[in-house]
Amino acid sequence: MARSALLNVMVQAAIKAGKSLTKDFGEVESLQVSRKGPADFVSKADLRAEQIVFDELRKARPTYAFLMEEGGEVTGTDGAHRWIVDPLDGTTNFLHSIPLFAVAIALERNDEIVASVIYNPVMDELYTAEKGNGVWLNDRKRLRVGGRRHLADSVLVTGIKTQGTPNDALGLRQVTHLNPAVAGIRRTGSISVDMAWLASGRFDALWEAGLSPWDVAPGALMVKEAGGFVSDYSGKPGYVWNGEVVAGNETLQLLLLKQLQAVK
Template sequence: MARSALLNVMVNAAIKAGRSLSRDFNEVENLQVSRKGPADFVSKADLRAEQIVYEELRKARPTYAFLMEEGGVMEGTDGQHTWIVDPLDGTTNFLHSIPLFAVAIALQRGEDIVAAVIYNPVMDELYTAEKGNGAWLSDRKRLRVAGRRHLSDAVVATGIKTQGTANDALQLRQLAAINPAVAGIRRSGSIAIDMAWLASGRFDALWEAGLQPWDVAPGLLMVREAGGLVTDYAGQPGSVWNGQIVAGNEALQGALLKTLQPIQ
């Protein structure tokens, strides 16, 4: 696949930040096992990666706005374009030396997400997508969502939190209903990787709520460009702003949504 100049900018930023995270990741195991020490280290690694992404994107497109997990909103003069950035999706995995985390970047133009990059530096897997041009793995393999048609054959991904909020209690009820209906449930610890793996057919479907725009935006485009369907829990087109996703091919997404909707 020939990348556009815009996608090249995003890829270069993600890879440069990924190299920084990889160096820091190799130091995690050597840290003293204490809550303060590793957590503080990871926070610094996160901020370093975000600064790299910010500098690379700002240099290439100085008028674009930013929405970043750590840095928040930075207004631009362009008025139409916003970079949405998660420099380290899968922080808990990173902290525990689990090699499932990613740099995730999306570009919003007006109301639409038009380009996305998800990069796992440890596995060296680079997922890219542009609106209308498909989703790709390492520029060589075009991605398509899996073709399975029945939940009983499907491996379904989600996020499982344990903070005791109302949303978490709802998810436990959802898990109780979905678990016997599917072939398996997986939790990678990174929503960006979940959605990239859904787009590539490794996972068959996915659901989660309580998400932030930087969690959803890159994977949303990735799944759609791979032929998948993404909605919220009400069955409306999945938005980066309402924090809910139910995704998969048309058959599985519909079946999963039908299972989820009665659960309150």
């Protein structure tokens, strides 16, 4: 796969940030035994990774705006482009020495997501996508969503914090409703990894709510470029900004959407 210049910039930023996180991940494992714990350390690791991404992208495209999980919004001057950045998606996993997290970057052009990168540094899996050019794993394998057509044969993935918010309570009701109808339900703790794995066919369908744009934008493009379909809970395309995602191949996405709409 030949990358565009823009995608090269994004990949370089993600890999550099991923190397920083991998180094910090080795440190956080040893901090698990300390009384203070690794929470402050992980916060600094998150900020370091975001600063690396910001510096790399700003150096390459100084006129582009930013929307970042930690740093918020940074205005640009060209009026058309914005980077959407999650420097550490899967912070709780990182905090607990669970090696499943990612650096996620999307590029928005004139209100449309046109390119994205998700890099899982521990597994060294680099997912890249550009509008119209498909989604690729490590530049070698072009990905497609799975072809299953029945929920009973499918493994779904979702994310529930179980902290008492309305979204979490609804999510638990949805799991209870769906569990007898599917082959399995997983919860990895990283929505970016979930969506990349959906694009690769490892998961068959996905749903989650209470998300932010940096959670959704990178992976949603990958799912679509892999032949999948994405909507919010109402079936409309507002998922990046309202934080509700239902995704899968054309058949499963519709079947899952119907099941979710039956849960109140």
